[in-house]
Amino acid sequence: MSAPDIGLGAGTGPATARRLSPGAWAAMVTILTGAICLALEPYAPWLFEFPSDWALPMTEWIGAGLGWFLEAIKPAMRVVSAALGGAMDGSNWLFNTVPYPILIALVTAFGWWVGGLRMASLGLVGMGFVLASGYWTESMNTLSLVAVSVPLALFLGGTVGVLANEIPRVKGAVQTVMDVMQTVPTFAYLTPLLLLFGFGPVVGLIASAIYAAPPMARNVILGLERVEMDIKEAAIMSGGTRLQQLFLIEIPSAKTQIMVGVNQCLMAALSMVIIAAVIGGYEDIGWEVLLTMRKAQLGPSLLAGMVIVVFAIVIDRMSLHMATERERHTLRISAGIVAIGVVITLVLWGQATAPGAITLMEPAKDWLDAALSRFLVANGGTLDAIKNGAMFFGLLPVRIGLDGAVLPFTWGFQWTQTMSLVFYAVAAVLGLGLIATGRVVGGLVLVILAGVLETGVVELPWPFVVIAAAAIGWSAGGARLAGFAGIMMAIILVSGLWDKALLSLYLSGVAVLACAVLGGGIGLLCAVSPMAWRVVRPICDMLQTIPLFVFLIPVLMFFGIGEFPAFLAICMYAIVPMIRYTRHGLVMTPDELVEAAVSSGATSAQLMREVRIPYATPTILLGLNQTILYAFAMLVIAALVGTTGLGQSIYLALGQADVGLGIASGAAMAMLALVADRLVQGFAAERRRALGL
Incomplete structure (x- = not known):
């Protein structure tokens, strides 16, 4: 086993061979911090419960600062909202006006052109399922949101990606901002947008564009970075301007990677549009899922969820095929498919323009709802036993510790202080055993995990958590990473x-x-x-x-x-x-x-x-x-x-x-x-x- 694995240094001399690794030192500092906090708990309870008087009113500060800023820009944003609302209304009118045989034919024809029979069949079956589900109108409302948000996200992401490629000093800042956007929860985008644009689908549209832009930017940057130097040099030698080199040579050369970005952008936009239904109140498929879930209508909720899955699969497979496959099939067959759709529309004009009248899956909804209800009634005790068992014997001990979770009505006995001492003693013996075999870090980590399990994650003293994060950072990447981890945890600590x-x-x-x-x-x-x-x-x-x-x-x-x-x-x-x-x-x-x-x-x-x-x-x-x-x-x-x-x-x-x-x-x-x-x-x-x- 190598030296880093056993917690010893890589030196060859006797003194060097016994030198502890950074991981071992980090574990020892963490154990020492935890031991001091436990020893001082009777005298310094503030080590376990951070005093509220010490917390900074960051929530109020942020609310006041952003509230003023949002109020200042609200008039301009309402103009943007009106413009986007108009675009969305137009898109919504288009998707709901085009007869469903023509729209299904267009998707099928596009699938044929992109990937032949396999993609065409996917488009036909997928859109046919959406039609048969009875959620055609709600699905078209969702597509209208995606159709407006995706071009906006592609433009924003593509522009940012090109700028980051052209201005090296901007690239680092762009990467940092995208990292933050990737980790900031999606609902956090919606709160300030709600104040700017009010309730409604425009909030979901804008949030979708913001959420879907980073994948596009990342792939544009990556694609332009991977353009071969020979290609760039040839473009320079041809005497083209920088714009010509970029748009005529480099971007076409990065087409495959950029199309992967388009695929990820589409999927992110669809996901965010569904999430935005929580506040939009728009009659799209996401709102239908949320509404049926709230009413405990299991069959309709599951079927509406399956419609979302079908949409996601069709969009993902076709866009990904465009990115990874260069072969395209004949447009004559695609035109023939569209012509068949037009003929069906003319023959069934009344029905083709009234998709709401199609209720092929209504019996399936009722059957599914009844079947799920019967299953839950018949197996409710088993499901509750699984849920309670996982909570009482798995999640709860990790959350509040063995000393708080082990109770007579759950485990059959009461956890005592003596048990805690025995538990720590056993962990210490096992840890020493690992250390004796050369696994220094493993033995120390075992003792730390035992302490966390006995105390519970939410009951841990705050100095232990902050110092442990910094110690792990030092072990993983040195002083810089240790400082970053410690400072981030300290900011959360004082935020209340x-x-x-x-x-x-x-x-x-x-x-x-x-x-x-x-x-x-x-x-x-x-x-x-x-x-x-x-x-x-x-x-x-x-x-x-x-x-x-x-x-x-x-x-x-x-x-x-x-x-x-x-x-x-x-x-x-x-x-x-x-x-x-x-x-x-x-x-x-x-x-x-x-x-x-x-x-x-x-x-x-x-x-x-x-x-x-x-x-x-x-x-x-x-x-x-x-x-x-x-x-x-x-x-x-x-x-x-x-x-x-x-x-x-x-x-x-x-x-x-x-x-x-x-x-x-x-x-x-x-x-x-x-x-x-x-x-x-x-x-x-x-x-x-x-x-x-």
């Missing part, structure tokens, strides 16, 4: 949102841990079994195309509201990156390393444990990084099913139009996500250096 931040940290943390274990295991299985990957891959593809809002439907149906349904929804959304990156890292191990291990007599298990997993660690850590960001993104959406923490504050701020609370809570959540992101990236970079990559 510390308790809610710990609640968010707890729920996202247990979800990420579950995704890491389960997703890593599935990724490992897919790496060793191509058949397993053939089964898992389409499931991952589907999960990645489903808008966040839809994940709430199944968990709400079966488990109602509460932390456990929110936990499941977060896991369903965040597990995919862990699966994909784990498998990718394991299968991309260089052949020469595998051949060397096999020739030395390594078994399959040894090959995986000693070669593939160590080499794949940087890639797996990147998957963990994405899982963390996905978990924080879903945390606010999960507030709709009754979670507490920063997500609940953001959702409440949205309902109360409280800009200060919404922005402060969103910023606090973004800080948590940024700290986690930088720490994981630091460990990934350190591992890449250790591997010589």
Whole structure:
């Protein structure tokens, strides 16, 4: 085992060989801080409960400052709102006026031109399902929002990407802003927009454009960076101006990467439009899902959610095919498909212009609603047992600690101080055992985790959390990262949102841990079994195309509201990156390393444990990084099913139009996500250096 793995330095002399690694020092400082806080708890209770008098009124400051600014620009924004409202009304009129046979034919024809029979069939079946569902009008209203927001997002993102490429001094600032936008919860965008534009679909349209612009900007920057230097030099030698070089040579050369950005922009816009239905009150498919969920109409809610999924799959597959495949099929067949749609429209004119009269799936809605109701009645006890078991024996101990969660009516006995002492003693013995075998960091981390589990995440003393974040940063990336992590946590501490931040940290943390274990295991299985990957891959593809809002439907149906349904929804959304990156890292191990291990007599298990997993660690850590960001993104959406923490504050701020609370809570959540992101990236970079990559 290498020196970094066992917590010892890389030196060769006796003194150097015993030098503790940064990770070991960080763990020791964390343990010492926790021990001091526990010893001083009877004399300094403020170490565990940050005094409210010490908190700064950041929520009020932000509310006052932004309130003044928003009021100042509101007249200008109302003009913008009117213009966008007009564009949206026109788009809405167009989508609802075009007879459905022609629109279905247009989608099918486009699918043929892009990808042949397979894409054409996808378009025909997908749009046919939307029609048969009875939600055609609501779906067209959703498409009208997407049709206006996507061009706006493409323009904003493309412009920012080109500027960042042309002005190197701007690129760093642009990357930072996009990182922040990626981590700021989506609902936080809606609060100030609500004050500027009022309730209605325009808020969703603008929020959708803001949310969907960063993916486009990132891919434009990446595409222009990857243009071959020979191509750039040839453009310069041809004597073209800089604008000619950019728009005639470089952007066309970056077309594939830019089209990937268009795909991501489309998906982000669709997801955000669905989320914006929470405040829009617009009769689109997102509002239909929300309305049926509130009425506990399980069948209609599930069917409306399936319509959103179908939209997402059709848009994703066709746009991604445009980005990755250059072959295009004949337009004559596409024209023939459109002509067939026109003929059907003329033959069925009355019905073709009244899609609301089509109720093919009404019996299916009723049957589905009744079937789900019967299932819930028959299995309600089992579902409640699963929910309560997960809460009492899993989530609650992590949240408030064993000393608070172990009670006679849950565990059958009362946790006592003696049990705490025994628990700590056992953890210390096991930790010392690991240290004795050379696993210094592992032994110290075991003791820390035992202390966290006994105390509970939301009950941890604030000096412990702040110093632990800084210590992990120092271990991952040195003094600079330590300072960043410590300062971010300190800002959250003095903002008055510390308790809610710990609640968010707890729920996202247990979800990420579950995704890491389960997703890593599935990724490992897919790496060793191509058949397993053939089964898992389409499931991952589907999960990645489903808008966040839809994940709430199944968990709400079966488990109602509460932390456990929110936990499941977060896991369903965040597990995919862990699966994909784990498998990718394991299968991309260089052949020469595998051949060397096999020739030395390594078994399959040894090959995986000693070669593939160590080499794949940087890639797996990147998957963990994405899982963390996905978990924080879903945390606010999960507030709709009754979670507490920063997500609940953001959702409440949205309902109360409280800009200060919404922005402060969103910023606090973004800080948590940024700290986690930088720490994981630091460990990934350190591992890449250790591997010589």
